[in-house]
Amino acid sequence: MTTLSPINLAGKLSALSEYWSPRVVAEMNDYQFKVVKLKGEFVWHRHDDTDETFLVLAGEMEIGLRTGAIALKAGEMYVVPKGVEHITRAEQECHALVIEPRGVVNTGNAGGALTARNDVWA
Numbered sequence: 001m002t003t004l005s006p007i008n009l010a011g012k013l014s015a016l017s018e019y020w021s022p023r024v025v026a027e028m029n030d031y032q033f034k035v036v037k038l039k040g041e042f043v044w045h046r047h048d049d050t051d052e053t054f055l056v057l058a059g060e061m062e063i064g065l066r067t068g069a070i071a072l073k074a075g076e077m078y079v080v081p082k083g084v085e086h087i088t089r090a091e092q093e094c095h096a097l098v099i100e101p102r103g104v105v106n107t108g109n110a111g112g113a114l115t116a117r118n119d120v121w122a
Contacts, residue, residue, distance in 0.1 A: 009035055009057060012122040013095050020114050022098055022106055023122035034098045035122055038090040045108035046085040052100045053079045059094035063087070 012025050012035050020042060022034035038061055054063060055077040063070045063078055064087040070078050080086050107115045 009095075009097065013037065013057070015122060019093075020106070021116045021120075023120055025097075025122050027102065030101050031099060032102050032104075032119075034100070036096050036098055038088060038094040038096060039092065040090065042088045043107055043110045043112055043114055044085055044087045045110035046083055047080075047100070047104060047108045048083050050101050050104055051079050051082050052098065052104070053077060054088070055097040055099070057095040057097055059090060059092055061088060061090040061094040061096060064089060 007025050009025065012023065016023060016035065016037050019037050019039045022036040024032045024034050026033040035057075038059075044064075054061070054072065056072045056074050058074050060071065060073050063072065063080060065080075066085055072078055103118060105111075105115060105118065
C-alpha cells in the first residue's frame with residue numbers, strides 16, 4: 001500500500017512514553033525504521049547476523065564498544081557492524097532512528113528485561 005503522507009518522526013516520538021522500546025514507523029524491503037527514546041544505559045549485546053544503524057534525531061547518545069566509544073549528537077549516525085558487542089547510553093533523553101532488518105531483537109544475544117516486542121508500529 002502506498003501512502004501520500006509523510007512520516008512525522010517527532011510526532012511518532014511524542015506518542016512514546018517508554019525508554020528502550022523501539023516502534024516501527026516504516027519498512028523498506030526487509031528493513032525497518034524504528035523510533036526510540038533512550039535514557040540511561042542499555043545492555044551489552046551483539047547482533048551476529050546484521051549491522052545496526054543509529055541516527056540521532058534529538059539529544060545525544062553514546063555507543064560503547066569494547067574498544068572505545070562513539071559519541072553522537074543530533075544529525076549524526078553510526079553503523080554498528082554485525083557481530084560487534086555494543087551498549088547504548090544516554091545521560092539525558094535522546095531520540096533516535098534505528099535501521100535494521102525486520103525481526104531483529106533489540107537486546108540481540110543478551111535477552112533480558114529490556115527486550116522489546118518486535119514489529120510494534122508507532
